[in-house]
Amino acid sequence: MPFAKITGSGGYLPPRVVTNNDLAAELATRGVETSDEWIIERTGIRQRYIADADTRTSALATRAAQMAMDDAGISAGDVDLIILATSTPDFIFPSTACIVQANLGIRQGAAFDVQAVCSGFVYALTTADAFIKAGHAKTALVIGAEVFSNILDWNDRKTCVLFGDGAGAIVLQASDAPGIVGAELHADGSQAGILNASGNVCGGKVVGDPFLRMDGQAVFKMAVNALSKSAQDVCAKSGVQLSDIDWMVPHQANIRIINFLGKKLGIAPEKVVVTVDQHANTSAASVPLALNTARRDGRIKSGDLVLMQGVGGGFTWGSVLARM
């Protein structure tokens, strides 16, 4: 079986919805000023889902993964690979993938985390595709899951209004028919300074800055340039035209980045899946959550050609083309 195909998807968002007005009121108690108008105009975000203080990434990931397994009609005994993308793991170790494996009662196969921030899901999906095509696995769970609210500085209005928590997952299985038809990944570590959470635990103490920091305008420029070139490159590599794409599922960071990208690539707005208004930026979870949303509401159908794109800290970016 030379191909790997998406056979199921799932998504999970924590129950607490925080609207822009809720957030503005909460931030005002800290003396931090923001507004629904500013957030919508600059980002397109209207609300986000925020996990309770004791909810870990693995809990969200387990729910999304179980939903994807049910959708694909597989059971725990079928899964022989779990790749989980996150920048907010439960622990330094074991990996969050191993915790999810145990939660789901999976007792065989490999499980590991991938850390590529908001590009994590496309990195994980590309890795799972390579495992399956090389014959190392037959049925993979590929998960993007984050509790980004844990690494936000709620006194920094330039970042704390942008993110939400959640998890998305897909099942990727060996198949006679395509499948993942193309992928390409990039990193430029020299740009680590424009978006990072540079703290760590050392000698039992938090050293460095535990919170996410971002140069928003530099990220904006880097994201649109990197993603437009990556979309063109993955199509050229896979022998398809941009006009062949039925659906674009970009990383959901900011509606202005998404609109700019669609325009630059000549992809009509009706073909672009947007969830940033409802979910905000859920980092590694954003692409699988958006994919799952559009599969479940009937927009993305079997046979459609889907372009998924991630971009984020590192700096990292990449694209995956999938025939559903």
Ligand code: ACO
């Ligand atoms: N509420 C009200 N005012 C704000 C807020 C806020 N939440 N945040 C910033 N401002 C103010 C600033 O203080 C500044 O005021 P000043 O002119 O008096 O100093 C003014 O708004 C403009 O600030 P900028 O940072 O220049 O605003 P900008 O237009 O660049 O918008 C944004 C900021 C939305 C972050 C933008 O740069 C952007 O979209 N960047 C892309 C980055 C992104 O989406 N990152 C997500 C994570 S990375 C990823 O997923 C790839």
